[in-house]
Amino acid sequence: MQTPECYNLDAGCPLPLHTKALRGEIVDQKELLFRLQEIDITWDKVRQRLVKLQKFSGGSPSLLKAREQVAATEAELHHWRGEQNDAELEAQALSQRIKDTEDRLMSGQVQNPKELQSLQASVEAMRRQRVSVEDRSVEALMKAEELAARLQEQQEKLDRMETEWESKQAAIEEELEKRKQEYVYLKQLRAQVVAAIDADMLEQYEYLRQRKNGIAVAQLQEDACSACFMQVPTSVVSAVRRGEDLTYCPSCGRLLFSP
Numbered sequence: 001m002q003t004p005e006c007y008n009l010d011a012g013c014p015l016p017l018h019t020k021a022l023r024g025e026i027v028d029q030k031e032l033l034f035r036l037q038e039i040d041i042t043w044d045k046v047r048q049r050l051v052k053l054q055k056f057s058g059g060s061p062s063l064l065k066a067r068e069q070v071a072a073t074e075a076e077l078h079h080w081r082g083e084q085n086d087a088e089l090e091a092q093a094l095s096q097r098i099k100d101t102e103d104r105l106m107s108g109q110v111q112n113p114k115e116l117q118s119l120q121a122s123v124e125a126m127r128r129q130r131v132s133v134e135d136r137s138v139e140a141l142m143k144a145e146e147l148a149a150r151l152q153e154q155q156e157k158l159d160r161m162e163t164e165w166e167s168k169q170a171a172i173e174e175e176l177e178k179r180k181q182e183y184v185y186l187k188q189l190r191a192q193v194v195a196a197i198d199a200d201m202l203e204q205y206e207y208l209r210q211r212k213n214g215i216a217v218a219q220l221q222e223d224a225c226s227a228c229f230m231q232v233p234t235s236v237v238s239a240v241r242r243g244e245d246l247t248y249c250p251s252c253g254r255l256l257f258s259p
C-alpha cells in the first residue's frame with residue numbers, strides 16, 4: 001500500500017505511527033485501539049473536507065448566487081422585451097385597421113348614416129385602444145431598459161467572479177484528488193489495523209466512540225486522563241501500567257492506556 005503525503009490535517013498526520021502498527025511493532029491492544037481512533041478522527045476530517053470540496057467544486061455559494069441573479073434578470077428582460085414587441089405589433093395592427101376604416105369613410109362608398117356613424121365610432125374606439133397599447137409599449141420599453149442596465153452591471157460582476165473562481169478552481173480540484181486518495185488510503189489502513197484487534201476490544205471501542213463524543217480511548221498522561229484531564233487514582237494507574245485489559249477512566253469512562 002502506498003502512503004500518500006500528509007495534508008496537514010488539524011489532528012496531525014497519524015500515518016507514520018500506523019506504519020509501525022502495520023509492521024506489527026505495536027502489539028498492545030489498547031494502543032492499537034488508540035491508533036485506530038487516530039485514523040478514525042482523521043478519516044472523519046477527510047470525509048467532511050471532501051463533502052465541502054465537492055460542494056464547492058461547482059462554484060462558491062456567492063458565485064452560484066451571482067449566476068442565478070444574471071439568469072433571473074435575463075429571463076425578466078426577455079419577458080419585457082416580448083411585452084414591448086407584442087404591444088408594438090398590436091399598435092401597428094390597430095393603425096392599419098384605423099387607416100382601412102378611415103379609407104372606407106372617405107371613399108364615399110358608405111352612404112347609410114347609421115353605418116357611417118358606426119364606422120366613425122369604431123375609429124374613435126380603436127384610437128383610444130391604440131393610446132393604451134402605446135402606453136403599455138412605453139412602459140415595457142422603460143422596464144426593459146432598466147433591466148438591461150441592471151443585467152450589464154450583474155454580468156460585469158459575474159465575469160469578475162468567474163475569473164477569480166477559475167484561478168481557485170484548479171487548486172480545489174487538486175486538493176479534491178488528494179483527499180480522495182487519502183480517503184481510500186485511510187479506509188484500507190483502517191481495515192488492516194482493525195484486523196490486528198480482538199473482536200471484543202473492537203466492540204468496546206465502537207460502543208464507547210459512539211457515546212463518548214468520538215473519543216473511546218484516552219492516554220494516561222502524568223497520572224491524568226488525556227481526554228477529561230482528571231487525575232486517575234493510583235490503583236487505576238498501576239493497572240493501566242501493568243497493561244491490564246479494559247481499564248477505564250473513573251471520571252469519563254473511557255478506556256485508558258499507558259503509552
Ligand SMILES: [Zn+2]
Binds near residue numbers: 225226253
Ligand atoms: Zn477521563
